[in-house]
Amino acid sequence: MPDTAIAEASAKATTKAATGGNILQVRNLEAWYGESHILHGINFDVNAGEVVTLLGRNGAGKTTTLKSIMGIIGKRTGSVKFNNQEIIRATSDKIARMGIAFCPEERGIFSSLDVRENLMLPPVVREGGLPLDQIFDLFPNLKERLGSQGTKLSGGEQQMLAIARILRTGASFLMLDEPTEGLAPVIIQQIGHTIARLKKEGFTILLVEQNFRFASTVADRYYVVEHGKIIDGFSNAELAANMDKLHTYLGV
């Protein structure tokens, strides 16, 4: 079926409970890094309150998709609508102020800032962010390490800090790029619980994951990215039926 049909069909298949309105609509998104054409027309939707995961092999264009939505890829065309507002031409600071928060794959903890400064860095863009005590409730480790230099934290703690700092800002749409990469199973589990709790708090989450097992514990729906296009989409309920296809897509 055509790409846009995948997006719409999959978005409609969302379980009723999770469905708010359509919060993010991506159509024919193309993006370039310098001369190299990375995204060749990405189409997908995210509904309010969902956890949607982009799956795909290395280099398929998952991270570039998140970065293009965030406005940090220089050249991009097509349409990205957030709450029905076109943001394809907006600068990343404007996009952030509309309520989209991004947690990059490399985590982006600042070494010249201590943990407290890292946590407090992103400006509050609207009301409704998590208060600090709730954040410390989610990530007790951080509270004990507030005075440490940001990059002195362990990998897991850095990942928690990277997620924690975008929860205060009031952004309701979170984009997490491979939050489990390189982390111990215990910590992956903790991040899974966190994502589940954030969903309960009403956050909408767009997740990029290589770790399919992890994704299946938190996601409502999946899109498969390959060669800069969405080639398939299905809900968690359809997962079992799609396992064989998925193995071929991901080569696992």
Added chain:
Amino acid sequence: MQALYAQLLVGLINGSFYALLSLGLAVIFGMLNIINFAHGAVYMMGAFVAYFLLNLGGINYWWALLLAPIIVGIFGMILERTMLQWLTGLDHLYGLLLTFGIALIVQGVFQNYFGSSGLPYAIPDQLKGGMNLGFMFLPIYRGWVVVFSLVVCIATWFLIEKTRLGAYLRAATENPTLVRAFGVNVPRMITLTYGLGVGLAALAGVLSAPINQVRPLMGADLIIVVFAVVVIGGMGSIMGSIITGFALGVIEGLTKYFYPEASNTVVFVLMVLVLLVKPTGLTGRAA
């Protein structure tokens, strides 16, 4: 002994200017990744703006301390918006050449209108005279320059290292793209940072006007030493540039007393030594 203290004081005064100028250079380098060769020219402009304010507008020294950095800072921000911003992502060499060219143009224009000799700028009445400290005579204006520079340096350090705005600055120095993706208008912040660095230089220019007179080439003479100071202290370290600025002023002053022949070269000899032993500078972070 009198002569030693006198040279120490001269050293501290020069150190104040070194500190204020290298502080601005460090802030600009951190945020814009530009080696601002126009720094001497804006220092000179600060002194000239004070001169104009006094002689054309009847506006006194105290107002000049406030207004000259703002006026020159705005000039700097216009430079950044119209020219420097296009250099983002290019090699350091381009920024160095552009700012060097700007410095030559600005100095040339002032030389054309005012010649090369100095224009007098009187010490304000409140700071005239001196104090006998027992071991030496302290001209009040010179004491004021040292204390005021120190206060401004510490305040700038506090702003950058201890405040929320400073946290944005430090974070944007590391990863401007991500800071912008958090909703901070980084381009505007870069413009303001350049204005701040340039304003600090202009402030040093106002402070120096009553001591060194107002000359189109006053900055060109000073800036080479200041770059040596920055190399010794380490590019991009705030406290490092303040401490090295004052320390090198004092070392220069002491050399004038103990071995005057070397007083013009001691800073450069130290620079060579530091470059040999620790190329990132005494307090510089490894790149």
